[in-house]
Amino acid sequence: MQRTRLDLDRIRAARKVIDPVFLDSPLYRCEALEPLLGCAVNIKLETANPVRSFKGRGTEVVASQLAGSDSRAVVCASAGNLGQALAWSSRDRGLDVTVVASRFATATKLDRIRALGAKLELVDGDHELARERAAAIAQYDGIRLLEDSLDLETCEGAATIGLELVPRIDPSSRPAVLIALGGGALATGVGYVLKTLAPAVEVICVQPLGAPALTHSWHQRRVVTTDATNTIADGVAGRIPIPEVLDDLLLVADDAVLVQEASIITGLRMLLDHAGLVVEPSAALGIAAVLEDRDRFAGRQVFTIVCGSNVDLDKYRGWVSL
Incomplete structure (x- = not known):
């Protein structure tokens, strides 16, 4: 892999200064979702901490x-x-x-x-x-x-999630890791670790159709901005990608996909009904990606990072009751 801004030694050192309350978050196979999605779904739960996000x-x-x-x-x-x-x-x-x-x-x-x-x-x-x-x-x-995603501390702190994923990855299962794409810290950090230590993994970034700037930038290999965003996934609703982040993302991501709002809402419902999780829309992007392309993930080992659960409960009730 070509060189990114990130460094594996710094990422490992970050674990030593991060409060253990944020480390070694739950990672488990959610068998209840498998009949619905057609793949082995593994949830990395980044909400079980004092700020309910990664x-x-x-x-x-x-x-x-x-x-x-x-x-x-x-x-x-x-x-x-x-x-x-x-x-x-x-x-x-x-x-x-x-x-x-x-x-x-x-x-x-x-x-x-x-x-x-x-x-x-x-x-x-x-x-x-x-x-x-x-x-x-x-x-x-x-x-x-x-500056989130531009400052390396945000990327390399998030990258410690990747260190926790690697031991659970089965290279023979055509593994894929689905990562919510907003500013890019999570995707570039985790993606860097995976491509360095578990190169067999397919790293797929997921963004809402209503906030597509960084995904369009990845596909066109240049910064693409948008005039507005329109998505319930407020945590990933950026309009102006950071050039340095795009440079890193181009090296560590295998694909970047866009998903519809209806799929995000269905993902929220599925995480509630079958995993008992109340999460914010950004955390359901991985499930939404599988819903929109079941054949791509059929029979594979799939990891999704459930990245946050700070949600407006009144809005959430409206989404999941539709």
């Missing part, structure tokens, strides 16, 4: 570095999960955290950011406007800007 792995690395530095203030833009994770990782380390988010973000996520002690600033726009505002704050105040 983001804590990366923010633990960032916060541990900041705690030992002269600068103890940090700002980030977040759709909700990164902000919660950064606030949680910083709270006991005495760091000053500002999170910029869209005022249209999931209220549950925003409330949790406040409850964890971070300063929350809301913007009248989408996540890309929040990114611009966070960068302006960092420059004006002279503090650390944490």
